[in-house]
Amino acid sequence: MTNTDWPLWEVFVRSRRGLSHTHAGSLHAPDAELALRNARDLYTRRGEGVSIWVVPSSSITASSPDEKDPFFEPSADKPYRHPTFYEIPEGVKHL
Amino acid sequence: MATAAAHQTTRTQAYGAQDTAVDTVAYERRFDAAVAADERIEPRDWMPDAYRATLVRQIAQHAHSEIIGMQPEANWITRAPSLRRKAILMAKVQDEAGHGLYLYSAAETLGTGRDELLDKLHSGRQKYSSIFNYPTLTWADVGAIGWLVDGAAITNQVPLCRCSYGPYARAMVRICKEESFHQRQGYELLLALSRGTPEQHAMAQDAVDRWWWPSLMMFGPPDDESAHSAQSMAWKIKRHSNDELRQRFVDICVPQAESLGLALPDPDLRWNEERGQHDFGPIDWTEFREVLKGNGPCNEQRITQRRRAHDEGAWVREAAAAYADKHTGETGATRA
Numbered sequence: 001m002t003n004t005d006w007p008l009w010e011v012f013v014r015s016r017r018g019l020s021h022t023h024a025g026s027l028h029a030p031d032a033e034l035a036l037r038n039a040r041d042l043y044t045r046r047g048e049g050v051s052i053w054v055v056p057s058s059s060i061t062a063s064s065p066d067e068k069d070p071f072f073e074p075s076a077d078k079p080y081r082h083p084t085f086y087e088i089p090e091g092v093k094h095l
Numbered sequence: 096m097a098t099a100a101a102h103q104t105t106r107t108q109a110y111g112a113q114d115t116a117v118d119t120v121a122y123e124r125r126f127d128a129a130v131a132a133d134e135r136i137e138p139r140d141w142m143p144d145a146y147r148a149t150l151v152r153q154i155a156q157h158a159h160s161e162i163i164g165m166q167p168e169a170n171w172i173t174r175a176p177s178l179r180r181k182a183i184l185m186a187k188v189q190d191e192a193g194h195g196l197y198l199y200s201a202a203e204t205l206g207t208g209r210d211e212l213l214d215k216l217h218s219g220r221q222k223y224s225s226i227f228n229y230p231t232l233t234w235a236d237v238g239a240i241g242w243l244v245d246g247a248a249i250t251n252q253v254p255l256c257r258c259s260y261g262p263y264a265r266a267m268v269r270i271c272k273e274e275s276f277h278q279r280q281g282y283e284l285l286l287a288l289s290r291g292t293p294e295q296h297a298m299a300q301d302a303v304d305r306w307w308w309p310s311l312m313m314f315g316p317p318d319d320e321s322a323h324s325a326q327s328m329a330w331k332i333k334r335h336s337n338d339e340l341r342q343r344f345v346d347i348c349v350p351q352a353e354s355l356g357l358a359l360p361d362p363d364l365r366w367n368e369e370r371g372q373h374d375f376g377p378i379d380w381t382e383f384r385e386v387l388k389g390n391g392p393c394n395e396q397r398i399t400q401r402r403r404a405h406d407e408g409a410w411v412r413e414a415a416a417a418y419a420d421k422h423t424g425e426t427g428a429t430r431a
Binding site: 034042 | 139265
């Protein structure tokens with residue numbers, strides 16, 4: 001058994017309370033517990049985090065880069081979803 | 096800095112085994128346009144094979160350098176002159192391990208496994224920076240490495256934060272933040288020696304005398320002899336030429352050396368009013384090539400030590416894997 005057999009984990013770090021966990025990077029570890037410990041040593045050596053998630057990379061489903069355009073197309077032609085789409089007379093406040 | 100799931104999707108899945116020549120031309124056009132627009136290329140995007148190969152070579156060499164680079168400094172941990180210096184040096188060497196891991200992750204997003212990378216390091220098929228084949232003879236060398244070697248590395252690496260390949264650029268952002276501590280601790284260490292007893296001052300000067308030229312070689316061969324430079328710059332992997340970065344480094348170091356009260360060992364080093372830069376003497380590229388070929392003072396020692404560390408750690412890896420196997424149900428992790 002070698003290092004090869006250790007699965008890959010994605011590491012998410014919450015930098016401080018009130019913020020979401022953000023993807024920090026990845027690492028290899030034999031199990032979840034060691035993945036957490038390795039993540040602490042690798043990604044929070046300078047107080048970068050107050051909480052860590054580790055997720056087996058194999059559990060992540062990603063959208064395909066080839067479908068990038070069609071996949072996100074539905075949002076491209078709906079400018080009325082943005083507040084700047086609407087014209088409001090000058091002087092109207094709190095809107 | 097690997098991106099989730101980059102590893103899960105083979106290249107065939109990502110852009111189809113049945114690619115026709117027409118598709119490839121379209122993909123290439125899209126790739127070129129992204130690079131031209133200063134967008135980042137991400138792991139599952141189509142990329143030319145040569146771009147992928149260049150990145151694997153460069154990132155692997157970079158990762159290997161971080162890992163091998165732990166050795167010359169670790170050599171002084173047990174002999175650090177104070178607890179403060181010892182704690183600093185341990186933190187620095189630990190950072191180098193971390194930098195190696197960030198970079199291995201980035202290389203893995205290109206479809207090369209960790210074991211393959213290590214294997215190529217151990218068998219000498221991939222290189223590491225030739226600077227680490229020089230010995231650390233005195234405590235002052237720890238300072239000279241921090242100031243000059245890490246200083247040269249930072250000069251090289253800051254532009255890599257804008258490299259066209261996303262995972263590499265992200266790894267470099269993290270590394271550059273941490274390198275700044277490395278350089279400053281080295282400078283402070285040298286300053287303490289330089290202002291110390293005459294013997295300490297002489298020790299600091301001797302270290303600078305030995306590390307100055309090898310540090311200038313870290314930027315690689317002159318532009319007209321650099322095999323990969325032009326293509327790498329076209330792909331925006333590299334943003335500045337070797338000579339350009341070397342000049343920048345010299346100009347930064349001259350006033351820093353003055354503040355240290357130490358001399359740089361180059362009789363030809365002087366300010367050129369016309370160019371607004373320093374002129375400096377010729378670099379001994381024969382020495383560079385010899386060290387690269389494996390004939391430096393420590394090549395053999397570094398690789399032997401790396402292989403031994405890997406072999407002697409085998410039982411730890413096996414034990415951890417066996418433990419994980421036994422408890423797979425409890426952790427919910429699946430084995431790759």
